[in-house]
Amino acid sequence: MSRMPSPVKVPELSKTDQDRVAQAGIDLAMKNRCGSYLQMDQDIIQAECSQQGIEVLSFKKAMEKYDGLKEYSWQAVSPEKDDITKYVAAQKDPKGYVIIAHRGSNNILPIQACLYLGREQIQHVHNIIVAEEGAELHIISGCTSGAHVGKGGAHYGISEFFVKKNAKISFTMIHNWSENIEVYPRSASIVEENGVFLSNYVCMQPVKKIQMYPTATLRGANSVARFSSVVISTPGSFMDLGSRAILEGKGASAELITRAITKGGTIISRGHINGKTAGTRGHLECKGLILKDGVIYAIPEIEGSVVGTELSHEAAVGKLARDEIEYLMSRGLDEDEATATIIRGFLDVKIAGLPEALQRQIDSSIDVAEKAGF
Amino acid sequence: MLHIEDLHVKVGDKEVLHDINLHIDEGETHVLLGPNGSGKTTLLMTIMGFANYTITEGKIIFKGEDVTGMKANERAKRGIGMLFQRPPTISGLKLGKMLTAISRSKQENIPELAKSVHMDKFLERDINKGFSGGEIKRSEVLQLMIQNPEFVMLDEPESGVDLENISLIGTAIGSLLEKDKHLIKRKKSGLVITHTGFILDYLDADKGHVMCEGEIKCHGNPREILKDIKQRGYKECLECRHQ
Numbered sequence: 001m002s003r004m005p006s007p008v009k010v011p012e013l014s015k016t017d018q019d020r021v022a023q024a025g026i027d028l029a030m031k032n033r034c035g036s037y038l039q040m041d042q043d044i045i046q047a048e049c050s051q052q053g054i055e056v057l058s059f060k061k062a063m064e065k066y067d068g069l070k071e072y073s074w075q076a077v078s079p080e081k082d083d084i085t086k087y088v089a090a091q092k093d094p095k096g097y098v099i100i101a102h103r104g105s106n107n108i109l110p111i112q113a114c115l116y117l118g119r120e121q122i123q124h125v126h127n128i129i130v131a132e133e134g135a136e137l138h139i140i141s142g143c144t145s146g147a148h149v150g151k152g153g154a155h156y157g158i159s160e161f162f163v164k165k166n167a168k169i170s171f172t173m174i175h176n177w178s179e180n181i182e183v184y185p186r187s188a189s190i191v192e193e194n195g196v197f198l199s200n201y202v203c204m205q206p207v208k209k210i211q212m213y214p215t216a217t218l219r220g221a222n223s224v225a226r227f228s229s230v231v232i233s234t235p236g237s238f239m240d241l242g243s244r245a246i247l248e249g250k251g252a253s254a255e256l257i258t259r260a261i262t263k264g265g266t267i268i269s270r271g272h273i274n275g276k277t278a279g280t281r282g283h284l285e286c287k288g289l290i291l292k293d294g295v296i297y298a299i300p301e302i303e304g305s306v307v308g309t310e311l312s313h314e315a316a317v318g319k320l321a322r323d324e325i326e327y328l329m330s331r332g333l334d335e336d337e338a339t340a341t342i343i344r345g346f347l348d349v350k351i352a353g354l355p356e357a358l359q360r361q362i363d364s365s366i367d368v369a370e371k372a373g374f
Numbered sequence: 375m376l377h378i379e380d381l382h383v384k385v386g387d388k389e390v391l392h393d394i395n396l397h398i399d400e401g402e403t404h405v406l407l408g409p410n411g412s413g414k415t416t417l418l419m420t421i422m423g424f425a426n427y428t429i430t431e432g433k434i435i436f437k438g439e440d441v442t443g444m445k446a447n448e449r450a451k452r453g454i455g456m457l458f459q460r461p462p463t464i465s466g467l468k469l470g471k472m473l474t475a476i477s478r479s480k481q482e483n484i485p486e487l488a489k490s491v492h493m494d495k496f497l498e499r500d501i502n503k504g505f506s507g508g509e510i511k512r513s514e515v516l517q518l519m520i521q522n523p524e525f526v527m528l529d530e531p532e533s534g535v536d537l538e539n540i541s542l543i544g545t546a547i548g549s550l551l552e553k554d555k556h557l558i559k560r561k562k563s564g565l566v567i568t569h570t571g572f573i574l575d576y577l578d579a580d581k582g583h584v585m586c587e588g589e590i591k592c593h594g595n596p597r598e599i600l601k602d603i604k605q606r607g608y609k610e611c612l613e614c615r616h617q
Contacts, residue, residue, distance in 0.1 A: 321462065322426075323462045324462045326424050326425065329446040329447040329450070330446045330447070330450055330456055331472070331476045332451055332476060333476075335445070335447070337475070338447075341467060341475055342464060344466070344467070344471075345500070346465060346466050347466065348467075348468075
């Protein structure tokens with residue numbers, strides 16, 4: 001192992017904004033992280049990793065080092081997909097990070113990637129994440145904005161994941177934007193034989209608009225993808241979220257789980273599993289709670305085209321059950337405590353195969369929302 | 375400890391309980407018998423303070439205080455607790471978390487208490503999700519052990535429980551009601567709904583009441599009443615007036 005990465009010297013960040021960065025799961029003191037990429041607006045503050053066999057590079061540096069990243073760049077996401085991808089593809093000075101876990105490497109402490117938006121503008125990134133054969137890579141991506149980003153800003157993020165044979169990537173993304181930010185991630189992953197891709201998404205804070213529909217293509221035999229999303233939408237927030245798994249490899253399986261709460265905002269929860277090969281399995285689950293008038297629009301799709309694929313979905317949108325609240329009240333909890341306890345349980349999605357530190361980070365994001373009274 | 379006076383209760387538009395009078399002293403355990411649908415659970419839910427059960431007349435006095443208009447949590451804080459026959463399943467809420475919430479700042483040894491009712495392996499399970507009949511009752515008893523109410527209501531604690539678990543649950547409930555203490559030192563009171571009477575082996579009940587069609591029809595020695603019901607059924611109770 002080489003030297004430990006040093007704590008990040010963050011330029012001109014107020015205490016409030018430092019707290020916002022921390023709430024997005026970013027540890028500027030680097031206590032429980034083995035590597036870090038920090039981009040503030042379009043400035044790259046840090047890109048380093050202490051774990052042997054794992055590289056954290058800026059996109060530009062990686063392009064130089066690896067001959068244009070021909071094997072990976074724009075191979076999972078098409079640059080022609082939409083206006084967002086076209087905008088990012090057209091950038092002459094590309095930003096973003098490339099993380100490569102070389103063959104057989106693994107990190108117990110996660111790598112953090114922080115994308116911070118501090119000015120009125122469009123922040124664009126192109127990220128490439130690779131776990132080579134037998135490698136295991138855990139990443140926490142914290143995306144946040146300054147408390148006062150004037151009239152607003154936007155974040156366009158392309159992320160391409162490549163999970164090679166017998167490799168594993170867990171990617172935990174915590175969004176902590178604000179009411180005037182629009183966010184357009186465009187993500188896709190390609191998973192090879194026995195590969196595992198875990199994608200976790202948490203958004204407990206307001207955002208003006210977010211639209212994303214990450215896709216995992218499970219090409220290899222017995223490859224696995226699990227998408228887990230936990231979101232709360234407050235008044236003025238428009239969240240169009242989805243996840244898609246394309247089951248191509250024999251024995252490939254996918255699970256897409258969403259817990260959505262509206263407190264007045266809109267959540268469109270899409271999901272699509274496409275079983276193309278015999279012996280594939282997929283399950284899609286969306287549970288929604290309407291706490292205040294808003295919209296939860298669940299659109300689960302399962303599509304099977306061969307004998308021997310097994311797909312299922314479960315979607316429910318409802319309210320807090322009175323008998324559950326009163327049950328807790330009969331044990332001495334007041335109505336607010338009982339309500340918060342039930343909501344906390346509703347949001348509690350334990351993700352198999354996720355390191356404890358990352359599960360704790362997800363839990364603590366939900367804790368912050370709970371303390372604020374959901 | 376508990377005094378119920380001329381109580382009338384509606385569920386929706388229908389009056390379900392009519393003119394209920396009941397008095398339970400400190401240290402006493404009473405048994406409530408009656409056919410299905412006679413209003414026994416309704417009475418317990420009303421005493422606990424569930425919102426669906428509307429008191430139209432009468433009052434509930436607990437330890438000298440009128441609790442008629444209080445919410446369930448306020449009654450729980452004053453010392454009323456209940457073992458539910460069919461408690462709800464709460465997705466995502468772990469039994470262990472629930473117990474921590476109930477215990478508040480009290481320094482209860484939750485794992486040890488859980489072990490005593492064979493629920494130590496259930497602390498990380500969603501509450502009541504996939505629990506068997508016996509597991510539900512053991513979970514309920516465990517919650518009550520931490521809540522430690524002065525007045526314990528038990529809604530069919532033996533239903534769906536096998537014989538081995540009845541002994542475990544019965545002993546734990548006996549301890550909740552301080553049946554292991556000398557009569558003079560016993561401060562806790564209870565009200566138990568039972569159909570089979572198996573639980574009475576552990577509770578040493580003091581009085582029995584028979585409820586039919588929303589009314590308490592008779593009172594007496596619980597074992598004698600139970601014996602009578604087992605021999606003759608509830609037919610004569612239905613024809614009987616207060617004795």
